[in-house]
Amino acid sequence: MNKQTWALEAEAMRGGLRHLLGLVLRCASLMVALFATTMPLMAQAQNAIQAVSGSVQGGTEVIRIDLAEPLASVPTGFTIQAPARIALDFPGVSNSVGRSAVDLNLGNLRSANVVQVGERTRVVLNLKTPTAYKAEIKGKSLLIILAPVAVASPSVAAASVFAESRNRDILPLKDIDFRRGDDSTGRIVVGLANNEVGVDIHQQGKTLVVEFLKTALPEGLRRRLDVADFGTPVQTV
Incomplete structure (x- = not known):
């Protein structure tokens, strides 16, 4: 095999390597773009309500809503006088409680409903008597503190x-x-x-x-x- 043949084969190998390297780089760029696109969706979809429970702390009724990830802010909510209810909306959060109704039977609190519609979940607290509330984030949980019902x-x-x-x-x-x-x-x-x-x-x-x-x-x-x-x-x- 003469030098010219060797040169042609070497040039062909270099061309093949360049083509292969280009394919690898394009695939890597596509994977990075796909990863960057899906990560926000994965982060948004991974949060979920896992449990709803109630307790009395120092004479005050507290509802604890446990989530998979901490909330960025306190969800918006509103109260209803008749029937007495407190409703809170959790955008980008799913229902992983396993059921839509949770019996609590604690003081002024009857039960809770956890209803998911699309990418939003609403938690409704069913009360015996209308009352005010305040909400605060504690780690991966949201605490709903009910105001005492005046006699x-x-x-x-x-x-x-x-x-x-x-x-x-x-x-x-x-x-x-x-x-x-x-x-x-x-x-x-x-x-x-x-x-x-x-x-x-x-x-x-x-x-x-x-x-x-x-x-x-x-x-x-x-x-x-x-x-x-x-x-x-x-x-x-």
């Missing part, structure tokens, strides 16, 4: 009965509006006659039902709004 004096009890008798009247809803929230979420805003109107929120299958107790819908609000152009999951109101 009503006779004068307060009489005022409560009077307020109840007034609420027996049917109160009209004032307004129904739709707004586009952050991250393309849809918000349906309902104007109530006063802050004493009872609101019942419960789930029926895959549907979330909101009932406004002892209220009426005026003729001017009996309309169907097409909100599909807002780019949210809500299509009509």
